Amino acid sequence: MKIALLGNPGAGKSLIFNQLTGLGVEVNRYPGSSVCLECGNVCYKKEKIEIVDLPGIYSLDGNSEEEILVRKFLESGEADIIVAVLDSTKLERNLYLFSQVAEFSPRIIVVVNMIDEAERQGLIIDVDTLSGRLGVPVLLTAASEGREIDRILPLALGSGRVVSIQVPYDHHIEAALKSLEKTLGTPRYKNLLALQGTGEDPMLLDAAAAIAHEIELRHRMSVRQIIATNRHNFARNIAAAAVRQGDQKKTYDLDSLLTRVFPGVPILIAILFFLLLFVFVTGSWMQELIVQVFTTYVILPFGTMDLPPLVERIGFSVLVALEAGLGIAFPFIFTFYLGLSLLEDTGYLTRAAFLADRAMHRLGLHGEAIIPMVIGFGCTVPAVMSLRILKTRREQTIAAFLISMVPCSARTVVIAGIVAAFVGIAWAFSIYLIVFVLIILTAVLLSRITPGEQFGMIVEMSVLRRPQVRLVLAKSWLRIKEFLFIAMPLLIITSIALGLFQYFGLTDLFQQMVAPVTVTLLGLPGYASTALLFGVFRKELAFETLAVLAGTANLGSVMTAAELYTFAIVSVLFVPCISTIAVLYRQLGARITALISIYTVFLGLFVGAIINILMK
Amino acid sequence: MQPSLREDYLEAIQHFTILNGHSPRPHDLAVVFGKPESEIQSDLGNLRASGDITIAGDTSVNLTKTGRSVGECVMKKHETLQFFLSEILGMDSSTASSEACTLEHSVSDETVDRLGNYLKKTRPSGNISADGTKPAVYGYTGVICDESCTPRSLLDFNEGDELVVRCILGQSCAKRLLDLGVVPGEKVKIRRKHGKDALVLQVKGCDVALSPEIAAAVSVERFL
16 A cells, blocks of 8 residues: 655645654655655554655646656556645645646545644635535644644545546647547646647657647647646635635734845844854764764774784774764764754745845855755765755756865864964965855856756745754654765775775875875875875865874974965865765766866865965 | 627636636626626526526536537637737727727628638747747737837836736746746735845745746736
8 A cells, every 4th residue: 555645845745744654764766866755654454554755846747857756656656545735824826736636636635734824824724615626535634733644544545536626728728638639549637748848759749739839829828828827727716615714813924034135134144154053063072972982992992803904904994984974974964954954944944045046146056055055064965965956957066066165064174173273273264265266266167167057046935933843853864864875885885995905005006106296286295195085085084194194193393384284275175075976976977976076186286286386 | 689799798708717717607797797797697598598508506607519619709709809909900909809899799700710810920920939049928918029018027016016927938937937826817916025136926825936037037017
């Protein structure tokens, strides 16, 4: 038995999903798509029921990955019952999607969620009218209070009904649908999509395009507009019959503060600043703790086990990788996601996107890109993972380049540990300045040369509400799990490779090989190249390795200020770390990942060389 | 019952059904015609007797097959004539519409067909073809705008203004806007606007933030 939750973004699907399944959730990638599906199993009356949380969408006609996925899912008939989750405060708009889902005629029940919010707004929803008009059972729920959630499964299993309503389209569209059905034998929903230019069957598309052209001539309106208008009218009629506006409690509109330039922008900056501060302070504290515990109780005992050298080397590499992974996963990624989920669930994030739109425009991006960029200051890995929220590949690509350059907390360790400690605080800030200038230059350059269409921001502002601790935790946990499963294996493999590299004495060979670059070009001691190489592994390792190789933690005594400064700036710019490369590869594919890596290597070496020349 | 009155009724019912997605009730028609409901009721009785319409239990008025074909035919005549009068002869659209209302009853089918074909040839075809070189611009009243008559976009209005969507220019961003309810004829309100930057639009009870380039593509007029 399989049940799928379907609905608009922000209708409360995830909350319902979490309450139905608990935390035992798996994340599955749908074949041929990078969108993740969350699945969970529950036992009900001794039957195993799989629940799938489909991504939130506004429409089934579009060509975004989420929409294609949901369409395919509906077409395949994989789910036995669809639970359509509608937001009771925006019933009309939500019914628009429902009218599209109905075209696939699945077995369905309707859950009208956030009824608590509707009550606050004085909206009264008549379940019987709604259920009568839609021809399927309707349940009013308030997921945030857990109200009526336990009735969803019994209702879905007991009285899910094949939905039979049809949107009455304009008679030209209806005629076109009938004629396509007659001539090609294709189902109604496919014909509707084909009229809007979506589909895979070339014959159907051709036939539909010809008719669509005819209709557009007649109506002087695109077929998409006609169909959308018909559906909206249909939804409006149902909503008008089922929803009554009662007394409204006057509430204070926080948006009069949050979305104005003043005090909105200062609030935004303050929130982002405290988010970073929170992640950085608690993150580095936790990281220190984890690394310390891991070193004392795992790595050191392992060293005393007297294993054969090769085995020891491999084992050691695996442990170091685990340490590195856990060292960033929990402290930085988890805390960041906690903060982010909190902002997301309160609905503030959409306000931030709105306010940041102008600044982001300058970088060839849109308001929504502020989220990955800010996350980048904490850790590049979750930042890359959050690129998904950007709509076009063009924006994802530009943002990926920029994020890879944003100084993450690990790079801050390098800057602080090397430059601030041995050269001077002002010099440390100058590195930030150089990096920011480079980011802006890169953005300007990329926004000119990156192919693809510019797509502006269209973001629905989510309603401001109190976040649910449970959901925030669940979300963060889900994301951290994603990281652990994707990045960890790669981290371990690379670590083993690097360990073997060292074991067979290739590090010395490598040092000699790249000596012209490190020694001549950058003016650094030969062993610095190995330190840089380790920096690829985990950025702050560059600093630690340098100290080990130099034989002293007092780096100022063995390297000149210029050398230290050059080393720091190169390792900050130089190639994103291995975990970043792993998620970049997953998110954007091999080509972009390679481009980013090569670009940052050259940028690092180039800037390093210039500084070397200037400082001599 | 006069033939022209019958045609007016059938046309109005058909038009209402297409526009709203459901059949009109007598009071809807009373609003359309500006007549008292009692008079409408008696006219509808005559129409039912002549087999043009059926009246359902909830008083909604549906066209029969013959009724629909007459209604469609008159509607088509009306559209063609109005288009000819306003777009080719340059009359203002309300006069064109009322003139078309009179002419539609006496004009023959052939004249309208030929006029329609003539208009198709003279119409600026680049606006309609989906070749992507010129953006298709459609007004909700059915008037095709060309580049010369630039409609006012969302960017030309201020915070707090109540507006009606006329059309959406360009195709790429149109889809998501349509899904969110920004469709021709929809009433919207600008909730927040910072100069020429991003704005927040209230549509169907939801707030939607739009980039300026998207807002520039939404052609609107003031809600009166």
